[in-house]
Amino acid sequence: MSNNGNPAENGNGGNLDRPALRNWRNKLTILLIDESENHRIMGTAYLTAYGVETTSVTDGRAALELIFSGARFSLILIDMHMRYMSGAQCVSHLRTMGVRSLMLGMTTFCREREERAFLEAGGNGFIPKPLSPDNFLQVLEALDNNQG
DSSP: OOOTTOGGGTTSTTOTTSOOSOOOSSOOEEEEEOSOHHHHHHHHHHHHHTTOEEEEESSHHHHHHHHHTTOOOSEEEEESOOSSSOHHHHHHHHHHTTOOSEEEEEESOOOHHHHHHHHHTTOOEEEESSOOHHHHHHHHHHHHHHHO
16 A cells, blocks of 8 residues: 555654754645655655655555555645546545645646646645755745744
8 A cells, every 4th residue: 555665654764763954843744645655755855854744555546545544644745647547536535534644746747627626625825845854844844824
């Protein structure tokens, strides 16, 4: 379902001995949904290095199973182009399940109709892929400020 046993994908990024690059007032938890193993590993490593508890899964179906099992997240990052369900379909299912987390679509390129479908399904916006501190730190700061 989720991390294929890779330590970088289970939230510790292999960096248990290193202090976080950033301390947050609130506990930030992120679900990263992306079919690309490289993007999951890199995104998880970055987010974990910045003190964010991160879980990653390969697709929308695995995300739905995780949420159904009771997992909760501050932020859900969703690949817009997945095999089994689009980012918009994933958001729609999550919102139907009552998930109130902030949800951002991740993409290198997206058509206007795909963006519109994602937002209409309940998505909150977009973030460029691949994840990097340049594009996620502002999101984390806003999330931390709004949780307090």
